Amino acid sequence: MIQPYIAQKVNETIAINGDVTKPVWQSATWSQRFVDMVTGAAGLYDTRAAILWNDTHLYVAFSAEEPFVEAHQTRRDSIIFLENDLELFIDGGDCYYELEVNALNTIYEVFFIWRDAYQRGSRFDVPLFDVHQPHAMTFGGDYDRSGSSFWYGTHPRGTRWAFLNYDMPGLQTAVQIDGTLNDNSDIDRGWSLEIAIPWQSLTWLANGRSLPPENGDQWRLFLGRFQKLTVSGKEVQPHPAMVMTPHGLYDTHQPERWSVVEFQS
Numbered sequence: 001m002i003q004p005y006i007a008q009k010v011n012e013t014i015a016i017n018g019d020v021t022k023p024v025w026q027s028a029t030w031s032q033r034f035v036d037m038v039t040g041a042a043g044l045y046d047t048r049a050a051i052l053w054n055d056t057h058l059y060v061a062f063s064a065e066e067p068f069v070e071a072h073q074t075r076r077d078s079i080i081f082l083e084n085d086l087e088l089f090i091d092g093g094d095c096y097y098e099l100e101v102n103a104l105n106t107i108y109e110v111f112f113i114w115r116d117a118y119q120r121g122s123r124f125d126v127p128l129f130d131v132h133q134p135h136a137m138t139f140g141g142d143y144d145r146s147g148s149s150f151w152y153g154t155h156p157r158g159t160r161w162a163f164l165n166y167d168m169p170g171l172q173t174a175v176q177i178d179g180t181l182n183d184n185s186d187i188d189r190g191w192s193l194e195i196a197i198p199w200q201s202l203t204w205l206a207n208g209r210s211l212p213p214e215n216g217d218q219w220r221l222f223l224g225r226f227q228k229l230t231v232s233g234k235e236v237q238p239h240p241a242m243v244m245t246p247h248g249l250y251d252t253h254q255p256e257r258w259s260v261v262e263f264q265s
Contacts, residue, residue, distance in 0.1 A: 092205030
């Protein structure tokens with residue numbers, strides 16, 4: 001049984017600049033090396049994450065080894081997972097949030113609501129989550145092309161509403177690169193990412209839990225990385241996926257398989 005990751009509480013406000021060598025992160029508990037999402041074997045590159053929190057914010061840091069740091073997408077909400085990225089998902093029971101960031105600090109956000117939880121008059125039946133807006137889509141899951149589950153995916157709950165125009169209020173992200181971006185004439189060490197999210201912005205995801213958390217509260221978070229690889233001129237598909245907690249299948253959108261994070265004060 002995989003033990004929960006323990007997120008320690010800090011009394012300071014963390015300045016978000018992408019530097020994960022700051023003393024506050026050096027004293028945090030860093031995860032083990034990320035593993036292959038399907039098999040649980042050691043990940044292709046060394047990737048680790050740490051989580052801290054205080055009364056106002058959730059903080060997440062990633063450190064990613066990468067010999068050739070590369071990123072090209074600069075438009076917000078581009079399909080970041082088409083190239084190398086780091087990802088954070090937060091489960092809210094009947095909904096969840098996805099954040100992807102590349103080495104240019106370009107972000108992609110989506111808010112998902114399970115269709116079986118979205119009913120007329122429910123808490124999600126508000127203008128923010130208007131399913132008639134042009135950026136609301138239905139979504140079944142990752143890389144499912146089989147006939148029996150083509151429309152609904154493989155998750156028992158079926159499809160989700162995906163709100164592509166959702167922006168997390170107060171979100172802060174910052175990246176630092178240890179190397180030369182988009183220059184493969186030398187070997188880079190990698191890149192790092194810091195994320196800060198105000199607790200007050202996670203109301204939709206709290207699902208009855210306290211904000212900020214109470215000592216011992218547990219949330220499910222996905223922390224992962226996707227790596228674009230080109231071998232002999234051909235892009236490897238699907239992209240290798242490295243995660244804090246293995247899923248046993250190639251699908252990030254399985255909240256019950258995400259890492260359990262326990263908040264301790």
